Amino acid sequence: MVEKAYKFRFYPTPDQENLLRRTLGCVRLVYNKALATRTQAWYEHKQRVGYKETSAMLTNWKKQEDLDFLSEVSCVPLQQGLRHLQSAFTNFFSGRAKYPNFKKKRNGGSAEFTKSAFKWKDGQVYLAKSAEPLPIRWSRQLPPGCVPSTITVKLDPSSRWSISLRVNDTRNLGVGEARV
Numbered sequence: 001m002v003e004k005a006y007k008f009r010f011y012p013t014p015d016q017e018n019l020l021r022r023t024l025g026c027v028r029l030v031y032n033k034a035l036a037t038r039t040q041a042w043y044e045h046k047q048r049v050g051y052k053e054t055s056a057m058l059t060n061w062k063k064q065e066d067l068d069f070l071s072e073v074s075c076v077p078l079q080q081g082l083r084h085l086q087s088a089f090t091n092f093f094s095g096r097a098k099y100p101n102f103k104k105k106r107n108g109g110s111a112e113f114t115k116s117a118f119k120w121k122d123g124q125v126y127l128a129k130s131a132e133p134l135p136i137r138w139s140r141q142l143p144p145g146c147v148p149s150t151i152t153v154k155l156d157p158s159s160r161w162s163i164s165l166r167v168n169d170t171r172n173l174g175v176g177e178a179r180v
Contacts, residue, residue: 001168003166003168004166004169005165005166005167006164006165006167007162007163007164008136008137008138008165009139009160009163010137010162010163011135011137011161012134012161015130015132016130016134017161020111020155020161021155022069022072022073023073023074023111023153024108024109024153025105025109026069026070026078027078027080027081027110028081028103028105030058030061030078030082031102031103032103033057033061034057034058034081034082036102037054038089051085054082055079058070073129074113074129076113076117076128077112077113077117080111080113080114085100088100106157108157110152110155111152112152113151113152113153114149115149116128118151120147120148121133125163127153134163142165142167143167143169143171145170146167146168146169148167149166149167151166
């Protein structure tokens with residue numbers, strides 16, 4: 001079995017784009033708040049803060065009046081953002097990468113949805129908190145019997161939306177197909 005990713009362009013409806021932009025903003029906010037908290041804890045108290053602690057902080061942030069909008073989007077991309085931050089710190093402390101950077105709005109952004117945050121039905125993708133399927137421009141078919149395990153929605157700096165579907169493919173790899 002091989003994990004493969006298939007990337008497609010999509011053109012969200014105005015309601016979907018509004019939800020997706022809010023989701024990307026919330027993912028960026030949570031990532032940056034967690035990074036600032038972890039950095040401050042290290043420099044002030046020489047204390048390491050891990051995923052478990054930042055996940056608990058996220059729960060508390062959602063309860064704050066000025067951050068209650070975090071509950072309006074799916075919690076899965078927010079948790080995935082914290083997992084990505086944990087991976088960035090793991091790579092930093094093992095010497096494989098530089099210290100994690102803050103995310104910037106001008107770079108677009110991305111949000112990762114795991115199986116609990118999307119529905120795959122009749123070849124259509126339904127994201128959490130969205131009633132209609134994403135209007136994906138299918139440039140090729142997914143391999144027969146493959147169901148996405150993870151979906152990443154990305155907005156590039158020039159406002160183009162793309163979606164990457166990660167699938168487990170039991171067939172042999174063809175020439176020119178990407179491994180994940």
